[in-house]
Amino acid sequence: MAVTTSRIMPWTPAWRLDGLLMILLIVLMSLGLFVLYSAGEQEIGLVWRQAVRLAMGLMVLIVVAHLPPRLLQIWAPWLFVLALILLAATLVFGVGRGAQRWLDLGIVRFQPSEAMKLALPIMLATFLARRPLPPRWADSLLALILIAVPVLLIVTQPDLGTAVLVAASGLILLFLAGLRWRLIGLMALGLTAALPLLWVNLHAYQQNRVLTFLNPERDPLGQGWNIIQSKIAVGSGGLTGKGWQASSQSHLEFLPEPHTDFIFSVLAEEFGFIGVIGVLVLYAAVILRSLYMASRCRDSFGRLLAGSLAMMFFLYAAVNIAMVSGLLPVVGVPLPLVSYGGTSAVTLLAGFGLIMGLYSRRRFMDRL
Amino acid sequence: MLARSVNTMRDEQAELGVIGSRYRWLVAVVLVVMILLGIRFATLQMIDHDLYASRAEDNRIKLQALPPNRGLILDRHGQVLAENLPAYRLVIVPERTEVLTETLDELSALVEVSSSERERFERQRQRSRRFEAVTLKTNLDEEQVSRLAIHRHRLPGVEIEPYLTRHYPHGPELAHVIGYVGRIDQRDLQRLPVERYRGTTHVGKTGIEHQYESVLHGHPGLERVETNAQGRVLRVLERSAPEPGENLSLTIDLSLQQAAVEALGDHAGAVVLLDVASGDVLALVSQPGFDPNLFVHGIRSNTYNALLSDRHRPLFNRFLSGAYEPGSTIKPFLSLAGLETGAVTPNTQVFSGGHFQLPGHSRRYRDWRRGGHGWVDLEAALAESVNVYYYQLAVELGIDQIARELALFGFGRATGLDLPGESDGVLPTRSWKRAVFNEPWFPGETVITGIGQGFVVVTPLQLAHATAALAGRGRTAAPTLVGNTEPVQMVAHGAAHWDAVFDGMAAVVHGDSGTARAIADMLPTQIAGKTGTAQVFGRPNDDQERALLDEDALPEQLRNHALFMGFAPLHEPRIALSVVVEHGGGGASVAAPVAAQVMARALELGY
Numbered sequence: 012m013a014v015t016t017s018r019i020m021p022w023t024p025a026w027r028l029d030g031l032l033m034i035l036l037i038v039l040m041s042l043g044l045f046v047l048y049s050a051g052e053q054e055i056g057l058v059w060r061q062a063v064r065l066a067m068g069l070m071v072l073i074v075v076a077h078l079p080p081r082l083l084q085i086w087a088p089w090l091f092v093l094a095l096i097l098l099a100a101t102l103v104f105g106v107g108r109g110a111q112r113w114l115d116l117g118i119v120r121f122q123p124s125e126a127m128k129l130a131l132p133i134m135l136a137t138f139l140a141r142r143p144l145p146p147r148w149a150d151s152l153l154a155l156i157l158i159a160v161p162v163l164l165i166v167t168q169p170d171l172g173t174a175v176l177v178a179a180s181g182l183i184l185l186f187l188a189g190l191r192w193r194l195i196g197l198m199a200l201g202l203t204a205a206l207p208l209l210w211v212n213l214h215a216y217q218q219n220r221v222l223t224f225l226n227p228e229r230d231p232l233g234q235g236w237n238i239i240q241s242k243i244a245v246g247s248g249g250l251t252g253k254g255w256q257a258s259s260q261s262h263l264e265f266l267p268e269p270h271t272d273f274i275f276s277v278l279a280e281e282f283g284f285i286g287v288i289g290v291l292v293l294y295a296a297v298i299l300r301s302l303y304m305a306s307r308c309r310d311s312f313g314r315l316l317a318g319s320l321a322m323m324f325f326l327y328a329a330v331n332i333a334m335v336s337g338l339l340p341v342v343g344v345p346l347p348l349v350s351y352g353g354t355s356a357v358t359l360l361a362g363f364g365l366i367m368g369l370y371s372r373r374r375f376m377d378r379l
Numbered sequence: 380m381l382a383r384s385v386n387t388m389r390d391e392q393a394e395l396g397v398i399g400s401r402y403r404w405l406v407a408v409v410l411v412v413m414i415l416l417g418i419r420f421a422t423l424q425m426i427d428h429d430l431y432a433s434r435a436e437d438n439r440i441k442l443q444a445l446p447p448n449r450g451l452i453l454d455r456h457g458q459v460l461a462e463n464l465p466a467y468r469l470v471i472v473p474e475r476t477e478v479l480t481e482t483l484d485e486l487s488a489l490v491e492v493s494s495s496e497r498e499r500f501e502r503q504r505q506r507s508r509r510f511e512a513v514t515l516k517t518n519l520d521e522e523q524v525s526r527l528a529i530h531r532h533r534l535p536g537v538e539i540e541p542y543l544t545r546h547y548p549h550g551p552e553l554a555h556v557i558g559y560v561g562r563i564d565q566r567d568l569q570r571l572p573v574e575r576y577r578g579t580t581h582v583g584k585t586g587i588e589h590q591y592e593s594v595l596h597g598h599p600g601l602e603r604v605e606t607n608a609q610g611r612v613l614r615v616l617e618r619s620a621p622e623p624g625e626n627l628s629l630t631i632d633l634s635l636q637q638a639a640v641e642a643l644g645d646h647a648g649a650v651v652l653l654d655v656a657s658g659d660v661l662a663l664v665s666q667p668g669f670d671p672n673l674f675v676h677g678i679r680s681n682t683y684n685a686l687l688s689d690r691h692r693p694l695f696n697r698f699l700s701g702a703y704e705p706g707s708t709i710k711p712f713l714s715l716a717g718l719e720t721g722a723v724t725p726n727t728q729v730f731s732g733g734h735f736q737l738p739g740h741s742r743r744y745r746d747w748r749r750g751g752h753g754w755v756d757l758e759a760a761l762a763e764s765v766n767v768y769y770y771q772l773a774v775e776l777g778i779d780q781i782a783r784e785l786a787l788f789g790f791g792r793a794t795g796l797d798l799p800g801e802s803d804g805v806l807p808t809r810s811w812k813r814a815v816f817n818e819p820w821f822p823g824e825t826v827i828t829g830i831g832q833g834f835v836v837v838t839p840l841q842l843a844h845a846t847a848a849l850a851g852r853g854r855t856a857a858p859t860l861v862g863n864t865e866p867v868q869m870v871a872h873g874a875a876h877w878d879a880v881f882d883g884m885a886a887v888v889h890g891d892s893g894t895a896r897a898i899a900d901m902l903p904t905q906i907a908g909k910t911g912t913a914q915v916f917g918r919p920n921d922d923q924e925r926a927l928l929d930e931d932a933l934p935e936q937l938r939n940h941a942l943f944m945g946f947a948p949l950h951e952p953r954i955a956l957s958v959v960v961e962h963g964g965g966g967a968s969v970a971a972p973v974a975a976q977v978m979a980r981a982l983e984l985g986y
Contacts, residue, residue, distance in 0.1 A: 144394035187405070189397035243438065246423040246431020259439045264608040284424040288417060295413045299406065306402045314398045322405060329412050336419045 027076040027371040029304060035297045036348065036363060040065050042290065043274070043349030049256040050277040051270040051351060064353035068360035075364030080313060080372060083365075084137045090126075091134035091157075097123035098164040124173045125358045127161045128323065129365070131177060135184045136316035144311060145189030154185055171217055172330075172342035179326055184319035188311075224340030237273070240265045241335045244276040252283030270351040272343060276335045291332070298325045301363070304370040313369035320362040327359070440616065441606050444578030447597030448543060450624030452557055452587060454633040455659075461557055461588070463543040467519045469527065470512040473504055474609075475536030482534055483515075489530060490523045492516055493679070510609050514580075518544055518676045545581060545588075545675050549633070551668030552640050555696045556631060556798070556860070558586020559671035575599065584674065587629065587860060590797050597624035630659035630862050635981055639664045642976040646969070648940075648960040649697040651843035651858075652977060654986065655946065655955050658847070658856030658864045660796070661986065662977065663840075665697040700802045702836040703959055706911030706966065707764045708944045709785075709831035711849060711880050713772055714757055716784030718876040722775045725757045725879035731767040737774070737822055744770050744826050761883025762890040764910065766830050773829030778820055781828060782808045787870040788845035790837060796858045804841050807834035832914060839959045842944050847955035850907070850946035852877045855955075881907050885949050894967040895943070898975035903982050907952070908945025908974065910966030913959075915939055938962040943970035947978045954978065954986050 044058050044065075051057040101114055101123050114121045135154055142150045158181035165174040186195070210218070227235035244260035253259070258280040261269035269277050279287050298321060305317030327347040333339040345352055347359050423431065452461035469490065476482040483500075486492055496516055504513045519527070519539070527539055545560045547553065560581040563571070567582050576582070577599050583589040600621035604612045639650040639662040652662040669686055678686075686694055695701070717723040731751035734743040746752065746766045752759070760768035773781060785791070791806025805811075809820040812834070827833040837845075840858060847855040853870035884907035887893040894910045915937060941963030946952040956974055963969035 145397055183405070187398055187401045189394075189401060240438075242423060243431050243434045245420065246427050247435035248424055249428045249432065250425060259435055263439055263606070263613070265438050279420065279424065284420055287420045287424070291413055291417055291420075295409065298409050302402060302406055302409070306399060311394050311398060314395065314402075318398075318402065318405065322409075325409055325412075329416065332416050333419075336416070336423060338416075338419055 027368050028073065029300075029367045029370060032297065032300050032304065032363065032367065035293065035300060036360075039290075039293050039297060040348050042293070043346075045255075046274055046278045046281070046349065047270055047351055049258065049281060050261055050274050052262070053256065057270065057351065061351055061353075065348070065356055065360075068353075068357040071357055072360040072364035072367070075361045076368035076371070078365075078368060080310075080369060083133055083316075084140075084312060087130075087133045087137035090130045094123060094126045094130035095161060095164070097121075098127060098161060102164065102167060122354050124165050124168070124170060124177070125354045127165070127177055128173075128180065128358050129320075129361060131158065131161055131181055132184055132316055132319045132323070133365075135181055136312050136319070139184070139188045139315060140310065140312035145191060146185070148194070151185065151190060151194055154181075154188075158182065158185075169214055169217070170343075171213075172344045175342070176323065176326055176330070176344065180319050180323040183322045184315050187315050187318045220340045220342070224337075227337070237267050237341050238337050240267065241273055241276045242337045244273075245279040245336055248280040248283045248286075250284045252279070252281045252286055255281055257281060271345055272331070272341075272350065273335055274350050275332055275346050278349075279335070294325075294328045298322075298328070301366050304366055307373050308369045309372050309374055313372070317366040317369045320366055323362065324359055327355070438608075439605055441604055441612075443602040443604055443612075445600035445602055445618075445621045446578035446580075447599055447621040448623040449545065449560070449581075450595040450597065451626045452595070453626060453628045454631045454636075455628060455661075456632065457628070458633040460547070460549060460553055460629065460631070460633070462546050462548065464546045465541055466517070466544040467524050467539050468514055468542055469516040469519060469523075470514050470538050470540050471500070472510055472512050472536045472538070474510050477535060482537065485530075485534065486515065486527075486537065489526055490516060490519065495677070495680070499677075510611075512538065512540070517542075547671045549637075550670045550672060551693075552636060552664075553631070554586075554668040554671045555665040555698070556586055556629070556636075556663050557671065558588040558590075558798075559584055559674040560588050561674050562677055577601075581675065585800075586798060587627065589799055591627055591861075594627060595624040598622040627861065629860050630654070630657075630661065631663065631860065632661045632984070632986075634984065635662040635977070635986075636664065638662070638980040639973075639977045640666065640668075642973040643960065646960045646963055646973075647691045647697070648958065648963065648970075648973075649701060649839040650956065650958050650973065650977060651698050651839050652954060652956045652981060653843050653847045653855075653858055655847045655850045655855055655952050656866060657862060658844075658858045658866070659862050660858050660860050661954065661981065663698055663860075665695070665699070665701070667691050667693040669693040696800065697959065697961075698839040699796070699798055699800055701838055701959065702802055702804060703839070703940055703942065704833075704913035705831035705835060705837045705842060706913045706940075706942050707766075707830055708842060708909050708911035708942050708957075708966075709828075709835065710761055710764065710769055711884055711909050711944075712785055712788055712790075712845065713769055713776070713781065713829060714761060714880050714883065715849075715870075715872060715876055716776055716781060717772045718757075718879060719784065719872060720776060720780060722772060723757060725875070725882075728754045728756055729760065729765070729768045729771055730754050731765050733767075735767045735770040735826065737826065740823070742823060744823075757879055758883040758886055758890075759892070761880070761909065762886035762893045764887075764894050769829035770826045771829075773825050774822070778825045778828060779808050781825070782806050782811075785845075788848050789869065790835075790841060790845060794840055794844045794858050796840060797860050797863075801840070802838050804837045805834055831911060839957045842942070842959075843955055843957035846944045846946055846957055849880070850952035850955045881949065884909055884945065888945070888971075895971040897967070898971045901972070901975040902947070902979055904947065905949040906945055906947035906978060907949050908943060908971065910971055911942035911944070912964075912966045913940040913942060915962065938964045941966040941968070941970035943974040945974055945978070947982060954981050 044062055047061055048058050097114060114123060135157055139146055139154060158178055162174050162178045165177060223235045227238040240260060244266050258277050260266040260280055261277045266273050266276055278290060301321035305314055305321050308314045308317055324347055327344060330339060330344045331346040334341055345355055348356055448463055451459055454460055473479050492515060500513055500515045507513050524539060531537060547557060561584040562580060563582050575598060583592040600619045602615055603617040604615050606612050635652060643650060643664060643666045646666060648666050650662060650664040654661055673682060731746050731753060733749060733751035734745045736743055752763050752765045755765050755768055785806055790804060792803050793801040812818055812820050824833050828835055844858050848869045853872060854866055854868045856864040856866040885905060888895045888906055888908045889899050895908055941960040943958040943966055946955040956977060958970045958974045960969045960973060
């Protein structure tokens, strides 16, 4: 029946895609390709490769949107365990410069931490939705352990940025589930107390990043260089920007990684404050639309999972934008759907697929 | 099973309510964060925009100095005395090397890098900006350049750069006149205007190079260039060409300079040849010289120490700073003083019996000829250099009057030649001795002043200048190397006085008993001259003992300095000269032939 409906009206819920969110996402990605052309030294090949990846990501989105939520709940433990095994394998067989983040599967290089970004929320949502909500103390503790295991594995790689994001997505899910404020307060206290312990366990380069973030001029030609040059790029853009392909900071190679982590600086330099506000509004629209959809899902599982995925996208965007403007240390988080690079875009689009799929199964009453 | 499902159904409503309230929190967080980010960008892009815009420009645009080419130094006929030659230097961009220390070691094996070059490289590297080339070695020879070219592909960051280097084609012959340029050092940095010396590595250190630095240096140009973060120049935005330094024509005549060097031969000494009317310095020699080219590229310390410890002191500028007793070359000037004050007339006869004694003193002041010269008038006294005549004249004049008269000829003060480091010499008076030694003046000191000994010392340049004043009958210009001085009447005397002294000086060379009669044959025309001998410290002071010395048998460093001063032609003189030959022995036998050779050449060239 779903098949027949979709044949007649492709944008009906049976098609399981959300028209508004799709349009917002496509606008955002197109804008990203546009900026990428300028930031990637006007190399059209680079833009094409990224466009192909995004197209693949959209296909993944459509496939994922059609997965029945029941199936997800059944698969959840297996997906989670598989992701954990892959993460552990990364520690042993992994490849990568400085940190072991990749698994070389011969044809493709695969980043298991990306899989965990989806596997953990699915697992948590499944687990919590079966228990009474708000979660009891014991359930909360179990959920925290479920979060801690993959996060610790990712930290060991080491990939602090991803670990923080994965942890945050899990915690947000717990928060949505109604985690008691008392417990939240306790956790905040515990985290504050653990900070010094965390600090001494950080790698030297991670400590340096944080110190340099607190005072970039401490090492203006080394660690501080990225932050300083990025702020110069952003600030020199002014209200209206220098114009497309006119960013001196990126074209003269002062800005590091202009087509990946610092692509937002290029955007800010070339399109100015007006461009920045435009993109911020676009991101806000995507996130708010996703949150709205998530809150309308049929059951707790859907609301928990979709909400945490929407918030993960928000975290990506906010962390990256805060980083390039010097509000956060350089943590190597790309700008979602805009930065050059395939893995995270595919994960994020799969996340939107889940959101749309879950939303499409909302109660009939809610559809009116 | 059923109960549980009902239970679940009931719970779900409440649960969805909980989740719903949490959503409102998340929406609030998202909105607040987005607004905060918006405020952050508003601050960076609008409030602080000017700051970051100028920092972006500073990033992008660099000012590059284009150092000016240094002016050439030419002789009076346009012969090049200092030029700029293309050369190659080895520079390193430290950021582009793989491992800097390894690259340096490898380069040391290829082209021999001294420890001082490496130290200088380190110092400069610490001052330089990112991706700036730092010089390791200058003035590479052809073999080094080709060896580097072969190995350069595996030495990233190493470059061979062309530049212009100062070169002195005549090396030691003019070292004390031209001087040399050297690397700008810490002291120069404090002294030089930063703007004008942007990009310049060398500055005049001594001689003409130092004296006329502001003329020779020129003004640097500037290039505003756009560079990338690696410091590579992408394009030139604006360029103002450097203004090269002016060429400087000296009054020196290279061929006369070379003739003077040749005439001095292996002797240490000085020759100064002046144009009487204009004060132009035609030849200016201090022997031995040194190779100024050694200093341009940074002299090696062992080479420098060898120069410093050389017994003949090649770095010492004899014509400018050498203080010599004038010996008998003072006699023509004393003669004029005597004539002027009426102490003697040209016809005054003085008896030379071999020695002179002050009334009431036992010390005997000797004539150079044992047994004396008999009765002599002024002409004979000059021609034969009769000491007794001048002992007596000096005593009659008194030291203060001598000083007054000699000062008119410029003795006792620097001539003002345009070279740094000129000495004043000493023209003693009673008050001078009181001030310097805190002692009274003794009469015996006046006696020996009569033959140019004692406290009086002159530089060869002063002697030549005084001789020019004499030749011009009191009128000459201050000595100059660029021809910018005007003649002035320094001394006024009646014509008869000049004639009398000129006759005596002519007789020195052309008279039958003249001390320098041996050189008459070497000269194409009549000249005037006077020989002199200056004492050297460390010789026996006792007259008796000294009289027994055979000058030629003495070890060289104890021999007297030989002097000669003179001008030519005798009538209407155009050139004046002084010669000092250190440890040459007698003025007549050693200095006079040198002078004759130089004068003959000058006259031959039409001066």
